[in-house]
Amino acid sequence: MLKLLDEEGRMYGYEITQHVKTLSDGKMILTEGALYPTLHKLEAEGLVKTKQVMVGKRMRKYYTLTTKGKKANQSKLAEFQEFINAMQLILKPKTTSS
Amino acid sequence: MLKLLDEEGRMYGYEITQHVKTLSDGKMILTEGALYPTLHKLEAEGLVKTKQVMVGKRMRKYYTLTTKGKKANQSKLAEFQEFINAMQLILKPKTTSS
DNA sequence: CAAATATACCTAAGAATTTTAGGTATCCAA
DNA sequence: TTGGATACCTAAAATTCTTAGGTATATTTG
Numbered sequence: 001m002l003k004l005l006d007e008e009g010r011m012y013g014y015e016i017t018q019h020v021k022t023l024s025d026g027k028m029i030l031t032e033g034a035l036y037p038t039l040h041k042l043e044a045e046g047l048v049k050t051k052q053v054m055v056g057k058r059m060r061k062y063y064t065l066t067t068k069g070k071k072a073n074q075s076k077l078a079e080f081q082e083f084i085n086a087m088q089l090i091l092k093p094k095t096t097s098s
Numbered sequence: 099m100l101k102l103l104d105e106e107g108r109m110y111g112y113e114i115t116q117h118v119k120t121l122s123d124g125k126m127i128l129t130e131g132a133l134y135p136t137l138h139k140l141e142a143e144g145l146v147k148t149k150q151v152m153v154g155k156r157m158r159k160y161y162t163l164t165t166k167g168k169k170a171n172q173s174k175l176a177e178f179q180e181f182i183n184a185m186q187l188i189l190k191p192k193t194t195s196s
Numbered sequence: 197c198a199a200a201t202a203t204a205c206c207t208a209a210g211a212a213t214t215t216t217a218g219g220t221a222t223c224c225a226a
Numbered sequence: 227t228t229g230g231a232t233a234c235c236t237a238a239a240a241t242t243c244t245t246a247g248g249t250a251t252a253t254t255t256g
Contacts, residue, residue: 007192014233020188027184034214036235058222058233077189084182086125090118091175094105112204132243134206156204156251 001038002065002073005048010062013039039063047072099128099136100163100171103146108162111137137161145170 004019005011011019013035020030042048047069051062065073102117103109109117111133118128140146145167149160163171 003189012233013235018232023188024184025187027180028188031215032233032235033216033237037213040235055233056222060233080185080189082125084185086122087178087182089123090121090126091101091178110204111206112202116203129244130204130206131208131245135242138206153204154251158204 001035001042002047002069002076005063005065006070006073010051010064012060012062016063042069099133099140100145100167100174103161103163104168104171108149108160110158110160114161140167 001016004016008019013032017030017032017035020028039048043050043063046066048063049066051064053060053062099114102114106117111130115128115130115133118126137146141148141161144164146161147164149162151158151160
């Protein structure tokens with residue numbers, strides 16, 4: 001979520017779920033029950049700020065990264081890559097002989 | 099855990115934690131609070147079977163994959179790689195121009 | 197040799213996160 | 227006009243992990 005917000009500049013919740021689905025070729029589904037509580041937590045932590053916009057009669061809540069959020073994005077991305085690296089080390093086939 | 103058991107043939111709990119630590123250069127720590135309940139669950143599901151061995155006065159509980167466990171290992175490994183792939187698609191930097 | 201560290205098993209409360217399963221309402225296409 | 231997409235949200239239950247124990251033997255080290 002932080003990564004997408006960093007790249008797109010501003011996004012609303014539903015839009016994030018669609019991006020995740022599209023980018024992953026439908027392999028990852030970010031459910032709304034996971035999405036919204038997390039966005040609210042990010043806001044409470046000061047990593048994102050919001051702006052309400054009315055589109056027709058419907059409310060849309062745009063999220064943008066704060067400076068703190070951009071830093072968090074970088075460190076979280078690095079942290080995730082380290083996790084992947086460590087997992088690949090563990091899951092790398094053990095070469096028995098040759 | 100399934101992957102390590104598949105490769106090593108048989109392992110005991112404490113040994114698994116040490117392998118994880120060594121293979122990952124200390125970056126991953128599998129705590130005992132996560133380890134043992136999971137081993138017990140795998141056993142209940144029939145993915146592993148156990149054999150108690152006394153080493154001196156101390157008990158050691160060896161775990162081995164069942165046939166079902168070997169299949170589960172393969173599918174879980176594939177599943178994890180798919181997860182990584184999907185995540186990399188999502189986290190891959192969006193090329194703005196060139 | 198005593199004390200600390202390592203080996204070796206385990207559990208349970210609490211915390212964190214996700215799934216599931218709702219609820220409300222507008223917009224658009226068949 | 228009705229079903230699916232858009233758009234927000236929450237709360238109970240399930241799942242999983244961390245934390246923080248408990249017990250005991252073996253080994254290393256000051």
